[in-house]
Amino acid sequence: MDASFPDNSLESSLEKSSLAQSEHLVQEKAEVSVTTPPTQPQEQKENVPGLMGQAAYGVSRFFLLLVDYCEERAILIFLLLLAYGGWFLLCRTGQDISNKLFNSYEHSIVSSNIKDSNFREKYQESLRPYVNDLNSPEPVKERLIAQALEVKIKAVSEFEMTKYFYTQFFVAVSMASIGAVISAVTLFSMSKSGWDNCKSRPLVTIFVVSSGITVFFSSSIFIFQLESNIAENKKLYLGYAALEDRILSYLSTKQFALSTVDAPVNPGQAKTRSFIDKTTEVISYIDGELAAINNIAIGFDAAKIPNYQDLQKLTNEASPGKSSQ
Numbered sequence: 001m002d003a004s005f006p007d008n009s010l011e012s013s014l015e016k017s018s019l020a021q022s023e024h025l026v027q028e029k030a031e032v033s034v035t036t037p038p039t040q041p042q043e044q045k046e047n048v049p050g051l052m053g054q055a056a057y058g059v060s061r062f063f064l065l066l067v068d069y070c071e072e073r074a075i076l077i078f079l080l081l082l083a084y085g086g087w088f089l090l091c092r093t094g095q096d097i098s099n100k101l102f103n104s105y106e107h108s109i110v111s112s113n114i115k116d117s118n119f120r121e122k123y124q125e126s127l128r129p130y131v132n133d134l135n136s137p138e139p140v141k142e143r144l145i146a147q148a149l150e151v152k153i154k155a156v157s158e159f160e161m162t163k164y165f166y167t168q169f170f171v172a173v174s175m176a177s178i179g180a181v182i183s184a185v186t187l188f189s190m191s192k193s194g195w196d197n198c199k200s201r202p203l204v205t206i207f208v209v210s211s212g213i214t215v216f217f218s219s220s221i222f223i224f225q226l227e228s229n230i231a232e233n234k235k236l237y238l239g240y241a242a243l244e245d246r247i248l249s250y251l252s253t254k255q256f257a258l259s260t261v262d263a264p265v266n267p268g269q270a271k272t273r274s275f276i277d278k279t280t281e282v283i284s285y286i287d288g289e290l291a292a293i294n295n296i297a298i299g300f301d302a303a304k305i306p307n308y309q310d311l312q313k314l315t316n317e318a319s320p321g322k323s324s325q
Contacts, residue, residue: 075202079209087175094170098163107159107241114156123149130251136279144279147286148247154294155240161297162233169226172217179214183207215306222304232297239293247286256282 102108113119124145131141186207221227250256255275276282 075205076209079206083175083209083213086178087171090171090174091167094167094174095163097170098166101166102159102163105159105241107156107237110152111156111160114153120149123152127251134251134254134279140279140283143283144247144286147283147290148244148251150290151240151244151247151286155237155244158233158237158240158297162230162237165226165229165233168224169221169230172221172226176214176218176221179210179212179217182210183214186210219304219306223301225299225301228299229297232295232299236293236295236297243286243289243293250282256285258285 099108116122127145127148131145134141134144136144186203189203190207246257255277258274258276276285
């Protein structure tokens with residue numbers, strides 16, 4: 001009995017030591033498993049075939065990073081370049097339309113030749129055979145040729161001004177209409193959340209640019225009075241063209257038709273037109289016609305420039321207070 005006690009105590013001590021070692025090993029494994037991060041699978045590299053493909057991939061990645069870095073600035077620059085391209089295209093289109101509309105007029109051909117330095121001499125020489133047939137002194141003949149040249153140049157000038165204002169009017173109306181449509185669409189998209197709460201910042205940039213284009217081109221129609229300038233220059237052109245035709249007819253028929261029409265003597269009688277045949281009287285009458293027609297039809301109206309309050313009204317329509325009403 002006394003000899004067995006040491007053996008039992010020895011066995012129990014061995015069991016305790018083995019249990020302690022096993023618990024220590026389990027604790028170390030648990031600590032290692034906690035501190036060691038899980039291994040992540042290696043990312044698969046994209047297979048970009050060829051040198052050109054790698055270059056295109058690099059450029060696209062650079063562009064995406066650039067857009068992420070300065071997204072609003074990139075969109076603003078892109079919209080401005082797009083607006084400039086549209087303006088340039090509409091200018092070319094307006095010129096083509098005006099050329100087709102006025103191509104049938106005689107002065108459309110003369111306008112391309114009037115820049116020639118010898119145009120004046122050539123035109124005067126073309127009239128000289130007709131003027132030499134007149135029974136008038138040489139100074140009178142030279143004065144008539146000078147008047148005919150003056151009327152020709154003024155007619156061509158007014159013809160070009162009419163075409164120019166028509167082109168500008170076409171461009172302004174087209175750009176203002178396109179900008180108004182884009183502004184209306186973006187404003188409708190922003191109306192629910194409002195200006196400050198709009199999550200799409202590019203949408204706000206598009207609205208600002210399109211609104212600015214609309215205000216600029218729509219106000220330019222009234223500031224530069226494009227419609228009035230077209231009408232006035234067209235009126236002057238038709239007046240000079242009619243006077244030129246009467247001068248050329250006088251050189252051919254030796255009779256100059258007056259612009260006024262005589263009232264009929266008897267009821268039902270057709271109206272008659274008076275003529276003059278003396279060269280000195282014709283020259284005096286042409287001077288009077290030039291004095292009556294002579295005008296520079298270029299008008300402006302600075303009062304039509306939009307002020308800050310007008311632009312603020314457009315901006316307030318996208319504010320949260322306005323959208324909630």
